[in-house]
Each structure stands twice: as C-alpha cells, then as structure tokens.
Amino acid sequence: MKRRPRFAKRAAQFLTLVSTLFFKNDLLTYAAAGSYGFLCSLVPVIMLIAGILIRFFKTTPDSLINVLNQTSIMQAFDLQNVLRSILSVKKAGIFEIIITVFILLMARRFFNYLTRGFRQIFRDAVPQRPLLAGIITFSSEVLLVLGVALLVFVLNVFQTFINVTGLVTYAPWFLKKSGELFLNVIPVASMFLIITMFYHFVPGSKPKFSYCAFFSALCTFSFWIFDIFFHVFLNMGRYNVVYGVLSNLIVLLLEVYVFFILLLFFAECIFVRQFYEILSFEQLYLLPPENSRTPLDAFTRVLFKEPESVLDAVEINLQKGQNVYESDTKSGCIYYVASGQISYFENNHIEYYSAGTFFGEIDCLTKRKRKSAAVAETDAKLFSISYETFRELLDFSSDSNKKMVETMNAFYNRTNTSAE
16 A cells, blocks of 8 residues: 555656656757758658669659659659659769758758757767767768668558559458558567667667667557547548648648657656656755745645655654754755754854755855754754765756855855854
8 A cells, every 4th residue: 555655656756857857858849840850851862762763773753753642751742843853864963962962961950950859858968079980970870861761761662552553452361461560560660679779879878778668669659549540530631622732741740740749758758767866856956945836836846845765865853852963063964854844053043944945055065064053843854965966966957056056155145244
C-alpha cells in the first residue's frame, strides 16, 4: 500500500518536469522549424534522387512520375516539370553544381534544426571542433539525410509499383500477407532505429542506450497510433475541394510537425530520466513562495515540497527548541525545511523558515564558520545537503545560480544596512 502513492507521486513529478521543461525550452518552435526544414531539404533530395535514378536506368520519366504521384509525399509538387528540368541538363555546369550543393546544405540545415533542439533539451554547449572534425560531422549529417531520403523514396516507389501493376493479385496468400507485413514493418523499424541512434549519439551527455531504445519505441508507437487515427478521421476529398493540390502539402506538414513534437517530447523524457535526481533538487530549490496564488505554483509546491529524498541528503528530525547548529561551528552543508519551522539568528536579525525553504547557503558556499544560530521553533524535519551536491546544482542549473546570487545580494545588503 505504501509503494503506490510513492510511485504515483514520482510519476506525477516526472510528467510535470517533462511538460514544464518542454514548454520552457520552446520545443514547439524547434518542432515547427524541423518540419519546415523537412520540406525544404528532404523533398528536394528525394527529387534529386529520382532524377539520378532515371538517368541511371536511361528511361523516360513518365513511368516514374506516375508512380511517384501516387505517394503522399510527392502529390503536392509538379514532378513532371521538376524531373524534366533535371533531365534536360546534358552535362553538369557550375550552376548545376551550385544547385546540388545548395540542396545538400539545406539537407544539413534540416539536421541542424533538430540538433539545436537537442542542445536546448540536454543543456549542451556548442563544442568548438577542429576543421577535420567539422568536415566529418558535416559529411555524416548529409549522408544521414541522403540515406533517409533514399529509404523513403525506395519504399514509396516499391509499394506504389506493386499496387499499380497488380502483382499482389497473382501472389499466394502467405506471400501477400508476408509482403504487406514487410512493407508495414520496415518503415516502422527503420524509424525506431534512426530515432534510437539519434537519441543516443546527438546529446553530449550520452544517455544510456536502454533509455534511448525505450523512449524511441514510445515515440515510434505514438506516431504510428496518431497516423492511423489521423487518416481514419481525415476526409481528403473535402480538403482537396477547398485547397486543391495544396491540401496534400498541408496534411504532410501537419504529420511531420506532430512527428517532431513527439521526437522532442520523448527526448525531453530521456533528459529528465537521466538527470531526475538533480532536476528534482533544482525544482525544490526553485520552489515558488508560499504566498504565490497561481494554480501552477500551488500545484508545484504540493508535488515537490515534501521529497522522500534529495540526492545524498541526510534526513534530520528535530524536536521543538532543539538546535540545528550553533554560532562558530563549521559549515559544510545547506538545510531544507521539509516540515515545521526554524528560527535563524544573525547580527540581531531573526528570520523564520517554514516548509519549502532553504537556509545556510552562504555559509556553505564561503566555507566560513557559522556566524548565526538556527533553532527548531516547532517539531521539524530537515534535509542536510552537502557542499559538493549544492555546487553540482549550481553548475547544472543557471536558474539556481541566479537565485543564489540574489540571496547573496540580499544578505550583504542587509549586513551593510545593519553595520551603518
């Protein structure tokens, strides 16, 4: 019976951290940039691949155009003019080379939109790489986008070719079902593998592979479910009447946008899972004041102010009138009030700390002897947090650093006022 509320509370904290950080990092904007980058890079790359394949097989583009026009990705574009323009070039000149390089650069920009979102999630600084490492990274990104484009192109052409030629009607039942399963599983499996690799190698913190695989599976499954329901309830005939050929582009953009939202949301889940303890500590240190009236602040206080544990913190239970520490004692930790009330005396100044507040930070950071005394005004439960853990929080969280600076400024202003 005791484990259920603990699990439910931890799950609620996890989802709250993920949702809060998702909107704080403005990941909807990165998802929108990624979906736009997809249309500006992946689709031109697929068209370029189509033109190259037509040249390679030395055939007219009509058959391939008819096949590609059946696919959801290409229905919004004038493929006939695009491919015929590519084929009209007899030899590659400077302009054609520039166009090809531009398409590849756009493909790289598509990848860059996502890496920026991941850096925002995982709080990674942009590393200064030497020229050779930068060239290798650039080449890997371009090859990845080219590989994804080629996979999308081949699967769409293969599936449409089978449907158009009617080969399915002549195949045995077991081959027909096996082929359908293969065509359905390969895109999903490819998506899962690519997302897993992306989750594992792009963040600088290198999360565990098991985390990456688990949340990649959730991302893939969520998008698969969305795609099924989306096409069940979508009436393309109605939108084609209103928007014409642009309806396919709008639908494609919406699907890609949802995919990138899911991709970044589950990346945020990985970050929270990887740094759950320090993020909980951060949330605790930045807990809204008790007099805050907003529903979100009230919900956050209820959810986080009574932690079961704080990293390597030591729980201290005090009775009324018992000292937390005395003046001139060694300082090597800060204190969090989980319940009860603590009175704090320094230089004829007294403050009261209730549940959800910290004290002793300045003495801890400066490692000076305590110039104050702290006493339990009521029965109280405290958490003692070491200097090393507190330093880790300040190095990890810029918001915590900002609060600490404000605390120090307020302390020294009060000290100077008392001295005058």
